[in-house]
Amino acid sequence: MxxxxxxxxxxxxxxxxxxxxxxxxxxxxxxxxxxxxxxxxxxxxxxxxxxxxxxxxxxxxxxxxxxxxxxxxxxxxxxxxxxxxxxxxxxxxxxxxxxTNVQRLAEPSQMLKAAIIHLINYQDDAELATRAVPELTKLLNDEDQAVVSKAAQIVNQLTRKEASRQALMQSPQMVAAVVRAMQNTGDMETTRATASILHNLSHKREGLLAIFKSGGIPALVRMLSSPMESVLFYAITTLHNLLLHQEGAKMAVRLADGLQRMVPLLKKTNPKFLAITTDCLQLLSYGNQESKLIILANGGPEGLVHIMRNNNYEKLLWTTSRVLKVLSVCPSNKPAIVAAGGMQALGKHLNGSSQRLMQNCLWTLRNLSDAATKEDGLDSLLQMLVTLLGSEDLNMLTCSAGILSNLTCNNGFNKSLVTQSNGIEKLIHAILRAGEREDVTEPAVCALRHLTSRHAQAEVAQNAVRQHYGIPVIIKLLNQPYYWPIVKAAVGLIRNLALCPENQMPLRDAIPRLVNLLLKAHQDAQKHGSSNQQTFQDGVRMEEIVEGCTGALHILARDPTNRMEIASLQTIPLFVQLLYSPVENVKRVAAGALCELALDKQSAEIIDAEGASSPLMELLHSNNEGIATYAAAVLFRISEDKNLDYKKRVSVELTHSLFKHDPGAWEMAHNTISMEPPFPDELDGGYQGGFGQYQGDMPMDRMDDNMMHEDYQQGIPFDSPYQGQY
Structure with a gap:
C-alpha cells in the first residue's frame, strides 16, 4: 500500500x-x-x-x-x-x-485557410445568384419603374462579385431583361445601373457573347448620347470590349450607326475616355472604306487633329495617331487631315520620348505627304525630318526620306529650306547607310533629284552633291542587279547634276553605264512593241528608262570630252532610231542628243549617214515646239558641209514649217536650242492600308515662260510606286 x-x-x-x-x-x-x-x-x-x-x-x-x-x-x-x-x-x-521561423512555418496554413474561406464564400455567392436569377429577371420586366430600378441596383451589386457575375451571365433571359430595362427606362439611375451591369459582364467572354446575342450593341450605341458621364463611360468601354473580343461586333456597331455617335464624342475633354473612343474608331475604320468616309462626313479629321495638337497624354496621342494612320491612306480623308493642320500637329510629336507615338506619326506623315506639297508652315517639320535622316532606325529613315521626297516635289520654298538645312549631305549619308534597303534608297534619291532642279538653290544643291562625294554613290546605283525604280530616279538625278558644268567631268564614269542601260531598256521595249504592249519591270516602263537615259546623255554631251565619248560608244544609230518612237518625249530627247552631238563635224557626218534627214524633216512639222526646234537645229548643222542647193532646200523647209509665221525667229531659236528644261518633279503616293503601294503618278510642274515648251501631258513620270508597310 x-x-x-x-x-x-x-x-x-x-x-x-x-x-x-x-x-x-x-x-x-x-x-x-x-x-x-x-x-x-x-x-x-x-x-x-x-x-x-x-x-x-x-x-x-x-x-x-x-x-x-x-x-x-x-x-x-x-x-x-x-x-x-x-x-x-x-x-x-x-x-x-x-x-521569424515560426511565422514562415505558419504561412502555408494561413494561405490554406484563406483559400477555403474564399471558396466557401464563392460557392455561397454563386448559389445565391443562381436562386435569385428567376425572380430578379421577373422584377426587371415589371411595369413599375420603381421596382425595375430597385432590381437593377441589386443585379448591379451581384455583378461586382465574380461568382454571382458568372451565374448571371449564364442566363440569357437575365441579360436580355437588363438590355430591355436600359432601353425602356427614363430614370437616369436605372440607366446607370443597367449600363454598369453590362460593363461588368463584358469583362468575360461569356458575358460579351450574352450581350451580343441579347441585342445589347444597339442599346449601348444609343447610350452614347446620354448626358450622364458615368453612362457614357460604361457604354464606350463595353463597346470597346465587344469590338476587341466579340466576333461580329464591328458590323453590329456599324449597322447601329455607332460611328455617327462616336465621332462627336471627340469633343469631350477626359483624356482616358478619349483614348477608348479613338481606339474604337481605329477598330471600326481599319480596312473598311465606308467607315472612313463616315468618320470624314462627321468631322472626324478635325477632331482627331485637335486632339493631337492640344493633348499630352501619351496613350491618347498614340491611339489618335493610329486612327489618323488608318485614315491617311483614304484619298478623301487625306486632304481633310492636311487642311485641318494635320501635318503640323503630327510633326509636334517627332521629338518626344515615346517611340511608338513617333513611329505612328512618321508613317501617317508619310502617307499624307503627297497631298501636302502645297502646304505652308512646315519649316520646323522639314528641319526635324532632315535631323531624323541621321537615325539608326531604318523605319524612321524610310519615312523621313519618303516625306522629304514628297514635300520637296514642286515646292521651291521647301526645296530651298531643305538644301539650306544640310539636307543634301544627310540624304547622301542615308543612301550609304541604307545598303540594299530599296525603300530607303529610292525616296532619298528622288528627294535629291527634286532638290537639284527648279528652285533658287538648285545650283547650290547640284554643287553640294559633288562636294559631299555623292556623285560616285549615285553612279554606283546604275550597277546590276537593277532595281528599276531606283535606276529611274538615279538617271533623273544624274541628268540634273549634269546641268552644273563643274559636275560634267565627275559624271563621266556614268556615260558607259547610261549607254548600257539605254540599250537594254530599248531592246526590252522593242520585244513587245509589235503587240502594242508596254514592258514593265518592277512597275517601271522601259520607255521611261529610254527617255531618262537619253535625256541624261543629252545634257552630258554639252561637255566636248563627254560628247566624244558618247559618240564613240556607237550611240548615234540608236538615237536616230529613237526618232521614230511613238512616244513624243523619247523623240524630243533623242533629237536633243543628236543636236549636241552634231556640233562635232565627224558626228554630224555619221548622223547624216544614218539617214537622220528623213525623220528630222518629218519632225519639223511636229506640234511639239521642242521637237521641231531640235530637229531644225540638227538639220541645219548637218547641212553646213552640203552643197548650196541642199542648204537652200533645208532653209526653205525650215522657214515654211517651223517659222512660217515669224521667219526672223530662226536665229533666236538657233541660239537658244541648248535650253533644255529640267524633268518634272514627281510624287510618291501614300501607303495603302498596311500592305499596298504608293498610288499614282504625280502632278507636273508648269514650265517657266522663258523655257522651251514641252508637252508634258504625254510625258513619262520619273517616279514609280513602291511597296511599303507600316
Whole structure:
C-alpha cells in the first residue's frame, strides 16, 4: 500500500514538472494573410500583423521566457483562432521587416485557410445568384419603374462579385431583361445601373457573347448620347470590349450607326475616355472604306487633329495617331487631315520620348505627304525630318526620306529650306547607310533629284552633291542587279547634276553605264512593241528608262570630252532610231542628243549617214515646239558641209514649217536650242492600308515662260510606286 502511494506521489510530481516545462506554453507571433481576390475582381496582397507580448512574474531571464512560451507561439501561429480574447504572447520578432521561423512555418496554413474561406464564400455567392436569377429577371420586366430600378441596383451589386457575375451571365433571359430595362427606362439611375451591369459582364467572354446575342450593341450605341458621364463611360468601354473580343461586333456597331455617335464624342475633354473612343474608331475604320468616309462626313479629321495638337497624354496621342494612320491612306480623308493642320500637329510629336507615338506619326506623315506639297508652315517639320535622316532606325529613315521626297516635289520654298538645312549631305549619308534597303534608297534619291532642279538653290544643291562625294554613290546605283525604280530616279538625278558644268567631268564614269542601260531598256521595249504592249519591270516602263537615259546623255554631251565619248560608244544609230518612237518625249530627247552631238563635224557626218534627214524633216512639222526646234537645229548643222542647193532646200523647209509665221525667229531659236528644261518633279503616293503601294503618278510642274515648251501631258513620270508597310 505504501509502495502504491509512493508511486502515485512520484507520478504527480512528474506531471507537475512536465507542466512547468515549455511544452505546455504558447507564444505570440505575427500571422500573415495570403493574396486574395476582392469583390471588384482585383487581386490584392496583404499581411496582417498582430504583435502580442506576455509578461510573467518571477522569470527575469528573457531567454527562459522565450523557452517557456515556444509552444504557445507555435499554436498561435498555426491556429490563431484558438487563442482566448485578450491573450497576450511574447514576440520574438526584433526586426519588423524580417519574418521569424515560426511565422514562415505558419504561412502555408494561413494561405490554406484563406483559400477555403474564399471558396466557401464563392460557392455561397454563386448559389445565391443562381436562386435569385428567376425572380430578379421577373422584377426587371415589371411595369413599375420603381421596382425595375430597385432590381437593377441589386443585379448591379451581384455583378461586382465574380461568382454571382458568372451565374448571371449564364442566363440569357437575365441579360436580355437588363438590355430591355436600359432601353425602356427614363430614370437616369436605372440607366446607370443597367449600363454598369453590362460593363461588368463584358469583362468575360461569356458575358460579351450574352450581350451580343441579347441585342445589347444597339442599346449601348444609343447610350452614347446620354448626358450622364458615368453612362457614357460604361457604354464606350463595353463597346470597346465587344469590338476587341466579340466576333461580329464591328458590323453590329456599324449597322447601329455607332460611328455617327462616336465621332462627336471627340469633343469631350477626359483624356482616358478619349483614348477608348479613338481606339474604337481605329477598330471600326481599319480596312473598311465606308467607315472612313463616315468618320470624314462627321468631322472626324478635325477632331482627331485637335486632339493631337492640344493633348499630352501619351496613350491618347498614340491611339489618335493610329486612327489618323488608318485614315491617311483614304484619298478623301487625306486632304481633310492636311487642311485641318494635320501635318503640323503630327510633326509636334517627332521629338518626344515615346517611340511608338513617333513611329505612328512618321508613317501617317508619310502617307499624307503627297497631298501636302502645297502646304505652308512646315519649316520646323522639314528641319526635324532632315535631323531624323541621321537615325539608326531604318523605319524612321524610310519615312523621313519618303516625306522629304514628297514635300520637296514642286515646292521651291521647301526645296530651298531643305538644301539650306544640310539636307543634301544627310540624304547622301542615308543612301550609304541604307545598303540594299530599296525603300530607303529610292525616296532619298528622288528627294535629291527634286532638290537639284527648279528652285533658287538648285545650283547650290547640284554643287553640294559633288562636294559631299555623292556623285560616285549615285553612279554606283546604275550597277546590276537593277532595281528599276531606283535606276529611274538615279538617271533623273544624274541628268540634273549634269546641268552644273563643274559636275560634267565627275559624271563621266556614268556615260558607259547610261549607254548600257539605254540599250537594254530599248531592246526590252522593242520585244513587245509589235503587240502594242508596254514592258514593265518592277512597275517601271522601259520607255521611261529610254527617255531618262537619253535625256541624261543629252545634257552630258554639252561637255566636248563627254560628247566624244558618247559618240564613240556607237550611240548615234540608236538615237536616230529613237526618232521614230511613238512616244513624243523619247523623240524630243533623242533629237536633243543628236543636236549636241552634231556640233562635232565627224558626228554630224555619221548622223547624216544614218539617214537622220528623213525623220528630222518629218519632225519639223511636229506640234511639239521642242521637237521641231531640235530637229531644225540638227538639220541645219548637218547641212553646213552640203552643197548650196541642199542648204537652200533645208532653209526653205525650215522657214515654211517651223517659222512660217515669224521667219526672223530662226536665229533666236538657233541660239537658244541648248535650253533644255529640267524633268518634272514627281510624287510618291501614300501607303495603302498596311500592305499596298504608293498610288499614282504625280502632278507636273508648269514650265517657266522663258523655257522651251514641252508637252508634258504625254510625258513619262520619273517616279514609280513602291511597296511599303507600316
Amino acid at each position: 505504501s509502495m502504491h502511494m509512493g508511486e502515485m506521489e512520484s507520478g504527480s510530481v512528474k506531471v507537475t514538472e512536465w507542466q512547468q516545462t515549455m511544452y505546455g506554453l504558447d507564444s505570440g507571433i505575427q500571422s500573415g494573410a495570403t493574396t486574395v481576390r476582392d469583390d471588384d475582381g482585383d487581386f490584392t496582397s496583404s499581411r496582417h500583423y498582430t504583435t502580442t507580448t506576455t509578461v510573467t512574474q518571477g522569470m527575469p531571464d528573457l531567454d527562459a521566457q522565450y523557452s517557456l512560451t515556444r509552444a504557445q507561439r507555435i499554436r498561435a501561429a498555426m491556429f490563431p483562432e484558438t487563442l482566448e480574447a485578450g491573450t497576450t504572447i511574447l514576440s520574438t520578432q526584433t526586426d519588423p521587416s524580417q519574418m
